[in-house]
Amino acid sequence: MTTIVAVQTEDDVILGWDSQLTRANETGSMKAPKVWCRDGIVFAVSGHARFMDILYADDFPAYDGSEARRWLIREFVPFVLNLVADSGHAPVLTEDEVALASGLIVVVDGEAFSFDALMSPAAIDEGVYTMGSGGDYA
Numbered sequence: 001m002t003t004i005v006a007v008q009t010e011d012d013v014i015l016g017w018d019s020q021l022t023r024a025n026e027t028g029s030m031k032a033p034k035v036w037c038r039d040g041i042v043f044a045v046s047g048h049a050r051f052m053d054i055l056y057a058d059d060f061p062a063y064d065g066s067e068a069r070r071w072l073i074r075e076f077v078p079f080v081l082n083l084v085a086d087s088g089h090a091p092v093l094t095e096d097e098v099a100l101a102s103g104l105i106v107v108v109d110g111e112a113f114s115f116d117a118l119m120s121p122a123a124i125d126e127g128v129y130t131m132g133s134g135g136d137y138a
Helices: 049-057 068-087
Strands: 004-008 013-017 020-023 026-029 035-038 041-046 092-094 103-108 111-115 128-131
Touching (some): 013 041
Antiparallel strands (some): 004 013, 004 128, 041 103, 103 111
16 A cells, blocks of 8 residues: 655645555565655656656656746646656557556645546645655545
8 A cells, every 4th residue: 555645835845655565465665665755756656666766766857947837838747747657657548648547646846636547637726745655644
């Protein structure tokens, strides 16, 4: 069971998560992180370990300091969709749509965004994000 929670405060984001890995008939602790920071951007992933591996192993376009949502839509999302499609991980719905069976929260410049299966970023007014099978318990 994965549990990841992110709480948007006035100035930043507080994250909490577990480290358990569950797949098929095995349970253990993960060596690869569910949450990590690279170049000041925080990534939190639930769901398929393969999706997490793909994101963790690659370098993203540098954040240019512009409005975070705009950068996510114009730079980050196209990069991730191409990366995932090229890896053969996610089903391609159409020529332009890839669906993900994983959860993703990204924190850019102190602002949290959650992503749906088609990689559309959303900032939630309430400021509380949960994901993973344990998300409802967080």
